[in-house]
Amino acid sequence: MDKKEIQEQRMRGYFIEAAKEIIRGEGFKAISVRNIAERAGYSYTTLYNYFKDIKDLIFVCVKDFQDECAQFIADQVKKDLTGMAAIKSKTIAFSNYFIQYPGIFELFYVEKISDLNSQQSTTKLIYSFLDRICEEDWNDCIEKKLVTKEEAEDYGAQLQFFITGLLLFYLNRRQPSDYKEFTTLRDKQIGNILKLRS
Amino acid sequence: MDKKEIQEQRMRGYFIEAAKEIIRGEGFKAISVRNIAERAGYSYTTLYNYFKDIKDLIFVCVKDFQDECAQFIADQVKKDLTGMAAIKSKTIAFSNYFIQYPGIFELFYVEKISDLNSQQSTTKLIYSFLDRICEEDWNDCIEKKLVTKEEAEDYGAQLQFFITGLLLFYLNRRQPSDYKEFTTLRDKQIGNILKLRS
DNA sequence: TATTTATATTAACATTGTTCACTACATTTG
DNA sequence: CAAATGTAGTGAACAATGTTAATATAAATA
Incomplete structure (x- = not known):
């Protein structure tokens, strides 16, 4: 057995x-x-x-890729960064992962796997993924009174929807039409959302 | 003939x-x-x-739906609104259209029609769609010195990526998980992006 | 009217996910 | 050790997809 x-x-x-x-x-x-x-x-x-079916298999891949993505971010972000700087760096690394593996972006955000995902557990995991990655840094910012708890939530949500929307356009529609433009726009807007001055 | x-x-x-x-x-x-x-x-x-093929047909639908969407927004937004208030209202109407017709959201932003769309003309139309809808209102804001030209561009881009990202999650992944939560989050964050106080 | 042209359809192919029935092998049992 | 049972892997087959080639029928032209 x-x-x-x-x-x-x-x-x-x-x-x-x-x-x-x-x-x-x-x-x-x-x-x-x-x-x-x-x-x-x-x-x-x-x-x-x-x-059970191919969705069942794909489902497992999603979970594996999430761990892989978290590891990728950990490897790419400088260890000594904290607070807003860490959040920015992690968000950039987050996007880099999907730039490297566009197929995984499709899988996470684009593909209609809603049928398979009856309990929605994976969906929630994906939805809160970037937030979980940045959680400690947000707490750090709150403790240091750089932002209120509510602001942290707002910024976090905005960051997530922005970066996902941008990746959707870039990976799925080639807009912006070249990589440099993409990174410029990305970095600038992340700064704006986090109210950082570069 | x-x-x-x-x-x-x-x-x-x-x-x-x-x-x-x-x-x-x-x-x-x-x-x-x-x-x-x-x-x-x-x-x-x-x-x-x-x-030529089914993509050719779908391609035509995209163009038609764009006109339809523009009309939908025009019908839903109060005529007397100007500036930021108009932009907010139009962005909300924009999202309402896709809430009503999720299939059209898929078609515009999710479906991989990159193959068909060799000249990328339609892609660009979609990419700049919300901006075109709000163009006059942004110009109005710039004239009244409420924002600089650069800020207008930044806010516009942010608005677009935010609303697209949010719709992607809500329509494709049912996150947020109910409609009220969706609208609350949407309206609040649009306000944040446009720096409006409610 | 007869011939040619255009057009709608039938038949067919390749590719998808999925199910079923079968075979070969392993494991358990008498 | 031999027989029964079960299980793991497989090929054939089905339904649905997009697409193409060949055919029949309608329209236009001589």
């Missing part, structure tokens, strides 16, 4: 890894049951022995 | 109308060649005599 469990988890892992590779490399549009299974080295029907 | 033109345009119109009805009613996910053709009263392959 324990062996079964291990083997089953291993098999699931093969499919999950394959799916993640495809999303990272070829993007979300390239995902298909047959595609995943081929890369995993199994027939496409075998996948259904380990996942 | 002229008759041909009229007839051809009429035929195109049948398919376009059918497609728009489906998008408005059942949402973008319900769109399919067979679905459109059935509603138009023709066989599905007939569609290909009038449109």
Whole structure:
């Protein structure tokens, strides 16, 4: 019974890894049951022995990518930053992750996975993701009386909707039309939202 | 030769109308060649005599819906409003349109039509849409020295990315999870961006 | 009227997700 | 050890998608 469990988890892992590779490399549009299974080295029907359906599999990828993204941000942000500077840097790193893996942005924010996600737990995780990443820094700002609790919430929400909206345009519609313009706009507006003077 | 033109345009119109009805009613996910053709009263392959492919048809819908949306906003916003108040009201009306027709939001901002849209002309139209709607009001604000030209651009961009991001979460992920919460957050944050005191 | 042109449709193909029935193998049981 | 049971992996098949080629029918022209 324990062996079964291990083997089953291993098999699931093969499919999950394959799916993640495809999303990272070829993007979300390239995902298909047959595609995943081929890369995993199994027939496409075998996948259904380990996942209810393809959404079930994708669902797991979302969770994995969230951890990966958090790690990516931690690696990219200078450790000694605190407060607003840390929040800005983390938001930039957050966007960089999706610039590097546009397929994961699609998966997180664009793709209609509402059907699969009946309990909405993952949706909430994504919704609060940037806030969780920046939570301690906001608390730091509040303690130092740089902002009130309410302001912190407002700024946080604004930051999230702004960066998501901007990424949506840039990744999905190529507007702004080049990368430099994108970063300039991004950095400037993050500064505006956080009321930072550069 | 002229008759041909009229007839051809009429035929195109049948398919376009059918497609728009489906998008408005059942949402973008319900769109399919067979679905459109059935509603138009023709066989599905007939569609290909009038449109290069389904993207070509959808493309026309985008343009139509843009006009419709502009009209919707004009109808909903009080005529006597000017400046910041007009901008806020128009942005709210803008979001209301997509709340009413979520399928059109998908079409405008979510769906990957980048392939079809080789010249990117439509993309740019969408990108600058809210700005065009509010253009005169911004100019009004600048003339009255309420904001500088640069501030107007910043606020405008922020407004657009914010409202798009918020709609993306609300329509695509049901976050915030109820409508009242959505409007409260929306109205408050629009005020913040425009630095209005309520 | 007969021929040509245009147009609507039927048939077909490729690609998607998913289900079903079968085979081969492993595990348990007598 | 042999027989029964169960399980894991697979190919065939189905329905729905977009798209194309060939065909039949309607319209226009000679």
